[in-house]
Amino acid sequence: xxxxxxxxxxxxxxxxxxxxxxxxxxxxxxxxxxxxxxxxxxxxxxxxxxxxxxxxxxxxxxxxxxxx
Numbered sequence: 001x002x003x004x005x006x007x008x009x010x011x012x013x014x015x016x017x018x019x020x021x022x023x024x025x026x027x028x029x030x031x032x033x034x035x036x037x038x039x040x041x042x043x044x045x046x047x048x049x050x051x052x053x054x055x056x057x058x059x060x061x062x063x064x065x066x067x068x
Contacts, residue, residue, distance in 0.1 A: 024030040
């Protein structure tokens with residue numbers, strides 16, 4: 001189970017929620033739809049990365065700061 005959110009986390013989540021709603025002109029349905037689409041995109045990116053790691057195409061344990 002995850003840890004309880006700290007007050008600063010709650011504030012950050014509230015701010016992110018307000019920002020997402022504002023980006024969708026206050027339309028809650030559009031906001032939820034956009035978040036679902038973003039989550040699906042991130043899930044597909046994760047699956048591609050996992051496949052690349054399993055096939056040996058991507059090094060394991062390399063952070064983006066190592067590449068710079």
